[in-house]
Amino acid sequence: MATNQQVVLASRPEGALSAENFRLMESELPALEDGQFLIKNLYLSLDAGFRQWMNEGASDNYLSAMPLDAPVQSIVLGRIAESRHPEYPEGALVMGRTAWETWSVADGSDLMTIIDESEGVPLHEYLAALGPAGMTAYFGLLDIGRPRRGDNILVSAAGGGVGAIVGQIAKIKGCRTVGMSSSEEKCAWLRDELNYDAAVNYRAGEDLSSQLEHQFPDGLDIYFDNVGGALLDTAMQHLALGARIVLCGAISQYDTDSHEGIHHMWELITKRARAEGFMFSDYMDRYPEAIAEMSDWIAAGKLSSPVTVADGIGETAQAYSDMLTGKSRGKCLVKLA
Ligand SMILES: NC(=O)c1ccc[n+]([C@@H]2O[C@H](COP(=O)([O-])OP(=O)(O)OC[C@H]3O[C@@H](n4cnc5c(N)ncnc54)[C@H](OP(=O)(O)O)[C@@H]3O)[C@@H](O)[C@H]2O)c1
Numbered sequence: 491m492a493t494n495q496q497v498v499l500a501s502r503p504e505g506a507l508s509a510e511n512f513r514l515m516e517s518e519l520p521a522l523e524d525g526q527f528l529i530k531n532l533y534l535s536l537d538a539g540f541r542q543w544m545n546e547g548a549s550d551n552y553l554s555a556m557p558l559d560a561p562v563q564s565i566v567l568g569r570i571a572e573s574r575h576p577e578y579p580e581g582a583l584v585m586g587r588t589a590w591e592t593w594s595v596a597d598g599s600d601l602m603t604i605i606d607e608s609e610g611v612p613l614h615e616y617l618a619a620l621g622p623a624g625m626t627a628y629f630g631l632l633d634i635g636r637p638r639r640g641d642n643i644l645v646s647a648a649g650g651g652v653g654a655i656v657g658q659i660a661k662i663k664g665c666r667t668v669g670m671s672s673s674e675e676k677c678a679w680l681r682d683e684l685n686y687d688a689a690v691n692y693r694a695g696e697d698l699s700s701q702l703e704h705q706f707p708d709g710l711d712i713y714f715d716n717v718g719g720a721l722l723d724t725a726m727q728h729l730a731l732g733a734r735i736v737l738c739g740a741i742s743q744y745d746t747d748s749h750e751g752i753h754h755m756w757e758l759i760t761k762r763a764r765a766e767g768f769m770f771s772d773y774m775d776r777y778p779e780a781i782a783e784m785s786d787w788i789a790a791g792k793l794s795s796p797v798t799v800a801d802g803i804g805e806t807a808q809a810y811s812d813m814l815t816g817k818s819r820g821k822c823l824v825k826l827a
Contacts, residue, residue, distance in 0.1 A: 494519050496561040497590035497806050502546050505745045507814065511544075512562065512807035519593055527578045529568035529594045534803070535617045536810045536822035537565060538650070538716075541744040548747075552769065561589035565601070567617050568594065583607055585616055590806050592826055601771060608785060618795035618821040619655055619788060620781050626738060626770040627655035628780045632663075633773075634736045634766050635712040639664035642706055644725055646670045647716035647741060648689070649680050649796070650813075651821035656714050657686050658793050665712075668705050670721065672816045679819065683796065692721060702728045709733065709761070717742045719750045726754035735765035741814070796820025 493516050500513040522528055540556075540563060542548055548555040556563055567585045570578055575598060578584065586602030588594035596602055605616050618624060630652075631637060643660045647653045648669025657680070660667045668688045669680040677689035690701045702710070702724065709730030715722050718740025726735070743749045758765060773780070787793035798818035800809035806824045813822040 492519055492593060493517070495592045495803050497803060498559050499544060499556050499562050500559065502558070503541075503544055503745070507541065507544065507745075507811055509807035509811050512810075514804060520595060522572060522574045522595065524574050526595055526597050527573035527575045527580075528571045529566070529584060529588070529596055530571045530827060531566045531568035531588075531592055531594060532825070532827050533567045533614055533617050534590055534806060534824040534826065535565040535567070535622065536800075536806070536813050536824065537622070538647075538741050538744070538814060539739055540564065541741070541814060545744075545747055561591050563587060564590045565617065565622055566591075566594060567605075567613065567621070578602075578604065583613075583616070585621060590803065590824075592803055601774070603774075603777070611785070611788070614797055614799065614821075614823055614825075615788070615795055617823055618651065618797055619784050619793060622770055623651035623821050624655050624784055624795070625773060625777055625780055626652045627659060628784060629770060629773045629776070630736045630738050630768055631656050631659050631712075631714060634768050635714060635734050637663045637665050637712060641665045641711035642668070642708070642730070643712040643714065644668050644670065644690075644702070644706070644710045644728075645686075645714045645716070646692075646721055646725075647739075648686065649676055649684060649819055650716065652738060653714070653716055654684055654796050654820050655793070657684055659787075660712075660714075661685055662787060662792055668710075676816070676819070698724050699727060706730075712736065714738060715740075719743050723750075723752050723754055726752065726757045729757050729761040729763050731761055731763075733761055733763040735763065737765055737767035744814075798822045800824045802826065 503511045570582045583605040587600040643665045667686045669686040680686040680689040713725045714736045716739045719742035
């Protein structure tokens with residue numbers, strides 16, 4: 491019987507989390523019951539959004555607070571090693587929400603899907619452009635943002651798992667793209683490697699509003715918001731008439747329970763603008779459509795997934811902390827097998 495290695499939430503982060511909030515533990519795998527299958531995990535997905543459910547009492551309509559001393563919830567990609575479920579055969583590649591662990595026992599719930607493997611597609615793409623990050627970028631930008639050729643788009647966390655894909659799809663749709671990031675070095679990478687037309691360092695001493703005024707003299711048509719808080723409030727002062735704000739995430743707020751207020755709501759009225767939230771999981775029945783189009787873009791060399799890959803489950807906690815503090819680039823993953 492194989493031993494499972496799991497990363498558990500050992501203590502609740504007070505403010506910014508660190509690797510010390512987690513602990514690696516080992517346990518015996520349980521015997522499968524009818525309706526269950528065993529996944530040998532190949533990659534763990536590190537997702538910024540899960541940070542908010544590590545807080546005490548965190549609860550919304552989507553997920554509730556992760557319990558202490560239990561494995562940290564996560565999206566994983568793995569192969570079925572053993573099955574007592576008629577719809578999930580041994581050998582199938584699957585993706586779903588289980589935990590930071592080397593093996594998972596699943597029953598087909600929690601976003602579990604069988605992946606239709608295509609020749610030549612590297613496995614990690616199923617957690618990047620062709621996985622939750624890519625689905626979030628695709629439906630958030632195209633369904634909520636509704637880009638038109640020539641639109642001016644601002645993206646926050648522009649080089650992250652979601653943001654890197656948003657910027658590239660916006661370029662494919664003929665938009666002018668401006669990415670925000672936390673250093674000059676990352677901004678240069680956004681322009682040189684991710685094809686953004688321009689980049690703004692929100693941590694530069696220069697006033698962010700002046701930088702946005704310079705980049706968007708006629709206002710921005712779409713703001714794809716991954717961070718919320720002060721950056722969102724500032725961007726709201728630079729909307730063009732009929733602008734769309736895609737409320738994807740609020741990473742600047744996940745370290746606290748009390749979210750910062752937004753002061754420039756009035757701009758939505760005078761600019762006849764729309765701010766709309768969404769969850770990628772709402773679109774599960776349309777993933778095939780997105781995967782088909784994104785696969786064509788990847789094959790045509792128009793889209794690629796930058797990734798930062800940590801090696802082995804023991805690196806998971808540090809890699810997650812590094813991602814939240816902006817040390818990584820692109821989609822963050824842990825390679826297990
Ligand atoms: N709605 C949905 O269905 C859905 C699904 C998936 C993800 N999301 C959201 O999408 C966002 C991105 O998630 P991800 O997993 O792809 O993470 P990510 O962008 O790969 O990593 C997070 C990045 O956010 C930036 N950041 C961190 N703290 C910040 C702060 N205080 N202010 C501004 N930027 C900060 C850093 O990039 P820089 O160094 O470049 O600033 C960091 O690398 C998150 O808000 C997440 O909740 C939403």
